[in-house]
Amino acid sequence: MKPKNKNKSTNSRWGGRYTSGPAEIMQEINASINFDKRLFEQDIEGSIAHCEMLVEQKILASTDGNAIIKGLKTIKSEIENESFQFSETLEDIHMNIEARLEEIIGEPAGRLHTARSRNDQVATDLRLWVRDSIDQLDSELRNLQESLIDRADTFYDLLMPGFTHLQTAQPITMGHHLLAYVEMFGRDRGRFADCRKRLNESPLGSGALAGTSYPIDRKHTARNLGFDRPMANSLDAVSDRDFAIEFLSVAAITMVHLSRLSEEIVLWCSDGFCFITLSDAFTTGSSMMPQKRNPDAAELSRAKAGRVFGNLLSLLTVMKGLPLAYSKDMQEDKEPVFDTADSLFLALGAMKGLVEDFVPNSESMLIAAKKGYPTATDLADWLVSVAGLPFREAHRITGEIVKEAEKRNISLEELPIEDMQKIDSSITHDALSVLSIENAVTSRASEGGTAPIKVKEAVLSARKRFLEK
Numbered sequence: 001m002k003p004k005n006k007n008k009s010t011n012s013r014w015g016g017r018y019t020s021g022p023a024e025i026m027q028e029i030n031a032s033i034n035f036d037k038r039l040f041e042q043d044i045e046g047s048i049a050h051c052e053m054l055v056e057q058k059i060l061a062s063t064d065g066n067a068i069i070k071g072l073k074t075i076k077s078e079i080e081n082e083s084f085q086f087s088e089t090l091e092d093i094h095m096n097i098e099a100r101l102e103e104i105i106g107e108p109a110g111r112l113h114t115a116r117s118r119n120d121q122v123a124t125d126l127r128l129w130v131r132d133s134i135d136q137l138d139s140e141l142r143n144l145q146e147s148l149i150d151r152a153d154t155f156y157d158l159l160m161p162g163f164t165h166l167q168t169a170q171p172i173t174m175g176h177h178l179l180a181y182v183e184m185f186g187r188d189r190g191r192f193a194d195c196r197k198r199l200n201e202s203p204l205g206s207g208a209l210a211g212t213s214y215p216i217d218r219k220h221t222a223r224n225l226g227f228d229r230p231m232a233n234s235l236d237a238v239s240d241r242d243f244a245i246e247f248l249s250v251a252a253i254t255m256v257h258l259s260r261l262s263e264e265i266v267l268w269c270s271d272g273f274c275f276i277t278l279s280d281a282f283t284t285g286s287s288m289m290p291q292k293r294n295p296d297a298a299e300l301s302r303a304k305a306g307r308v309f310g311n312l313l314s315l316l317t318v319m320k321g322l323p324l325a326y327s328k329d330m331q332e333d334k335e336p337v338f339d340t341a342d343s344l345f346l347a348l349g350a351m352k353g354l355v356e357d358f359v360p361n362s363e364s365m366l367i368a369a370k371k372g373y374p375t376a377t378d379l380a381d382w383l384v385s386v387a388g389l390p391f392r393e394a395h396r397i398t399g400e401i402v403k404e405a406e407k408r409n410i411s412l413e414e415l416p417i418e419d420m421q422k423i424d425s426s427i428t429h430d431a432l433s434v435l436s437i438e439n440a441v442t443s444r445a446s447e448g449g450t451a452p453i454k455v456k457e458a459v460l461s462a463r464k465r466f467l468e469k
């Protein structure tokens with residue numbers, strides 16, 4: 001079957017040697033305008049910088065340059081106020097803008113693309129877009145850290161069980177638990193900053209792949225676009241997307257952290273835990289079960305991790321094995337990047353809301369913290385530091401005491417001292433003081449520990465390190 005020709009006319013931007021237009025399906029698979037229209041601001045910014053450089057280098061007359069820049073600014077406002085007509089026939093954002101420029105200013109529009117290819121153009125646009133997103137994500141991450149720190153400050157001494165293997169391990173303070181995430185998000189911000197530093201070089205002026213014979217000034221455009229320097233190799237500049245992959249990797253790690261916090265919120269507000277309550281603003285009802293309050297926002301933030309990991313794998317796979325330099329495969333770089341940024345913005349916003357919204361239930365947390373002999377380590381530590389036993393021996397003795405309490409279904413505090421002394425005679429009344437949850441928490445005052453006094457210090461340090469910059 002012969003493919004249908006939708007367009008008789010060839011593409012006005014590159015169709016010089018063509019006699020007929022593309023098949024319908026060719027146009028459909030080729031066009032990226034539906035998604036790359038999101039690059040319009042960066043595309044126009046890049047074009048203005050390129051145009052100014054061409055004028056500076058006397059490659060373009062300044063009258064033409066002025067007309068081009070004025071036209072580009074008009075187009076920017078047309079797109080912003082949604083009066084711009086995007087056309088699939090014109091493939092992508094670059095050619096949509098150039099074609100409109102020609103409609104507005106006529107002949108000089110055709111001079112803008114001198115010493116430039118869409119290959120260096122799109123590489124520049126996407127770098128600028130990712131850079132902008134990193135800056136916005138950094139401030140979202142900072143805002144989330146601020147909410148976590150504020151709540152940690154409020155709940156600096158609020159007792160809750162700390163878990164390993166999701167089994168009660170040792171009591172901790174809620175402030176300490178929340179600050180753990182502040183550290184994770186701090187490292188995520190550091191990774192985004194590293195990624196930003198590495199991507200901040202300009203591909204513009206690399207041409208299609210080999211550079212250009214025009215006397216361009218790449219440092220000029222790099223500087224104007226806020227890049228640190230021009231990229232050193234034109235082949236690399238037009239054909240690598242490692243900066244996008246790195247962005248997706250950092251986003252994936254951030255999503256791991258967000259999904260863990262999401263999961264804790266889901267657990268904490270479940271009937272089994274009852275550690276926190278979420279307000280109506282952050283739960284949804286069930287259409288069948290009237291009693292339900294579901295933590296959908298937390299579940300969806302947890303689930304967004306799936307899309308982001310998928311996006312990373314998809315771009316890795318697109319880029320794998322591509323020979324130098326540009327291949328159209330690379331057009332597939334944008335959707336994973338856009339979707340990742342969108343997902344991350346949503347998840348970060350929702351998480352900040354959830355963190356500010358929840359109300360802790362101190363009673364259920366205290367009851368839970370007391371289950372499972374959480375101060376057994378403290379008794380073992382007492383046997384070491386006061387009675388002078390080796391830790392392994394202290395561990396064995398405490399294990400026997402726990403077994404005894406378990407047999408009688410009572411807590412360590414409730415076990416009569418005489419019974420403890422039957423197991424080890426060195427235990428005195430002094431040992432009982434270490435068996436309370438409160439003591440277990442206040443005594444863990446080592447650097448980075450959970451003691452309320454340490455949490456207060458950690459709040460101050462976190463404010464200084466993460467918020468005062």
Ligand code: ARG
Nearest residue numbers: 032092118119122328330331
């Ligand atoms: N829309 C294309 C992309 O996103 C622009 C570059 C096209 N270059 C080319 N030689 N066909 O990759």
